[in-house]
Amino acid sequence: MRDEYDETAPGVWTWLQAWYATQCNGDWEHEFGIRIETLDNPGWTIVIDLGDTALEDKPYERQEIHRSEHDWIFTRVESRQFTASCGPLNLGEVLHLFRCWITG
Known part of the structure; x- marks a missing residue:
C-alpha cells in the first residue's frame, strides 16, 4: 500500500481488526495482542505485539512528527x-503508518 488515501481500501479500524483476526491461531491471542490507551497530556498510546508474527524481525525506522502541541506522533519497534x-486526533494516522509499514 502506498502512503496515500485509497478509497477502495478498508478503513484502518476494519483493517486492524482483520490483521488481529489473522494472527489469532489458538495460541497467539493468549500471549499477545493490541492495547490502546489514553494519555493525560492528552493523547493516545498503542502497543501492538509482533511476537510470533511475520513482522517480529521486520526492520522499522523510528518516526517522530511534531506539528503542534496536540498534533504529534512517535512510533518505534522495540522488544x-x-x-x-x-496527539488526541492522531490515532487513525498512527494506525495508517502501521498498515503502510506492514503492506509497504
Whole structure:
C-alpha cells in the first residue's frame, strides 16, 4: 500500500481488526495482542505485539512528527512490539503508518 488515501481500501479500524483476526491461531491471542490507551497530556498510546508474527524481525525506522502541541506522533519497534504515542486526533494516522509499514 502506498502512503496515500485509497478509497477502495478498508478503513484502518476494519483493517486492524482483520490483521488481529489473522494472527489469532489458538495460541497467539493468549500471549499477545493490541492495547490502546489514553494519555493525560492528552493523547493516545498503542502497543501492538509482533511476537510470533511475520513482522517480529521486520526492520522499522523510528518516526517522530511534531506539528503542534496536540498534533504529534512517535512510533518505534522495540522488544517485538510496535509502540506509538500520539496527539488526541492522531490515532487513525498512527494506525495508517502501521498498515503502510506492514503492506509497504
